[in-house]
Amino acid sequence: MRKALSLVAAATMAMLALNAPAASAATSVTFQPQSVLGPGVPKDGSKTDQNVVALGSVTLDVTATQTAHVSAVMRVNNATIRTLFDNEIVCKWVGGSKNTVLGQNVYQKGSGKPEWEDVTLTASQLVHPGVAARVTCTAFIRTASLGWEDSTVSLVGGSMRITPAGTGKPIQSVVPAGLLKVDGSNPIVRQPSLPMFDVAAGANNLDVVADVEYLVCHTISACDKSNSSKASFTLFVNQWKADGMLCRTDSKSVTLDVPYYVHHVVVPLNNNDVPIQKADGCVPRFNAYVMVKWLGGETGAVQGTANNLTDGRGSTGRHDSDMSAVYAVPAV
Known part of the structure; x- marks a missing residue:
């Protein structure tokens, strides 16, 4: 009897497995x-x-x-x-x-x-x-x-x-293909950048994520390969008032001195839980950008979208991939 029950149970489980999503x-x-x-x-x-x-x-x-x-x-x-x-x-x-x-x-x-x-x-x-x-x-x-x-x-x-x-x-922006040079004659680039955007009602915080791909030695400039490129990277997140005046600013910053042989370096700048101010005339309107400031050494550049990457080793297929970018995600 027990063996018969076992066979029935096994058959039932098999049928359930077949019919399960x-x-x-x-x-x-x-x-x-x-x-x-x-x-x-x-x-x-x-x-x-x-x-x-x-x-x-x-x-x-x-x-x-x-x-x-x-x-x-x-x-x-x-x-x-x-x-x-x-x-x-x-x-x-x-x-x-x-x-x-x-x-x-x-x-x-x-x-x-x-x-x-x-x-x-x-x-x-x-x-x-x-x-x-x-x-x-x-x-x-x-x-x-x-x-x-x-x-x-x-x-x-x-x-x-x-x-x-x-x-x-999505609240997102990428740097298009190309290189944005920074050096002694042009020391500041404000990219990647999110233009003015409004956040839907109900959000209390804003998570902002920015990545800068920084190239050491701009490809059209002379380069001392024994040297490095020094720059600061600051993510600014600005909230605005209804009358167009600035409400508040949050910022995160890092300074790097990057050797030539690293060649290009990823600079992550995340500002999580930026509070959305709701008093003093402030409205849920923001903009955000990374200020890249050249401080010395070799010429640097912010890298944009990478074009024509191979789909695989030996593949003839090609595709593009974003590099330097910034995005924001509202949170309740």
């Missing part, structure tokens, strides 16, 4: 530690050979009015040769895509500059298809040796997640 797609993923190849500089003078490795994907179903927030963090070290390291997020849906990439060079282990040997990069963006869609975002690590020989780097770990980020058009 499919599990929902993952909204977060953890990257497995691994060694990643960095192809050597092609000796025939052709373009740099980049390795492009997919680390994991996340998925979110959004309505026509919803925006998604996706963020990926990666940490690498133990480079055998100085190596390019990029953290890229590629998001796709039927009929559209949106991508972002940030990167810098990782020094060889034992270089004597430990701050440039162990690098953690976070890439993030807001995605708004404008139609009901399933958004799938994949994280890629992009690597290339900066010597003639192949290199390897250790991906220590990382993760990616995607979450809903409210409704309506």
Whole structure:
């Protein structure tokens, strides 16, 4: 009798499994530690050979009015040769895509500059298809040796997640393709920048995220490769009054002195929980920007969108990815 009951129970469970709805797609993923190849500089003078490795994907179903927030963090070290390291997020849906990439060079282990040997990069963006869609975002690590020989780097770990980020058009701005030079004759650039925007009623705080990709030595200027470029980076978030007068300002700042051989560096500037002032004539109207100020050394530049990145190693497919960008997310 007990055996008969067991068979019935097993059959029932099998039928339930067949009729159960499919599990929902993952909204977060953890990257497995691994060694990643960095192809050597092609000796025939052709373009740099980049390795492009997919680390994991996340998925979110959004309505026509919803925006998604996706963020990926990666940490690498133990480079055998100085190596390019990029953290890229590629998001796709039927009929559209949106991508972002940030990167810098990782020094060889034992270089004597430990701050440039162990690098953690976070890439993030807001995605708004404008139609009901399933958004799938994949994280890629992009690597290339900066010597003639192949290199390897250790991906220590990382993760990616995607979450809903409210409704309506996202508050986001990217620096278009190109380089915005800063030097002694033009020491200040205010980019990336969010023009004036209004926040919907009910929000109490504002999270503002800015990333600057800063290039050491502008490509059209002379460069002392033994030198560095020093600059300060300040994220300003301004709230305004109904009469057009300034209500209040929040700011976060960092100063970096970047060696030439790092070449380009990611400068993250996040200002979370900026309070929305509701008294003294203040209204939920804001603007935000990063002030990049050259302080000395070699010429620098803010890098815009990266064009014509390879879809994969050896692929003929190409795509563009945002680099320097800023966005804001209202919070209740």
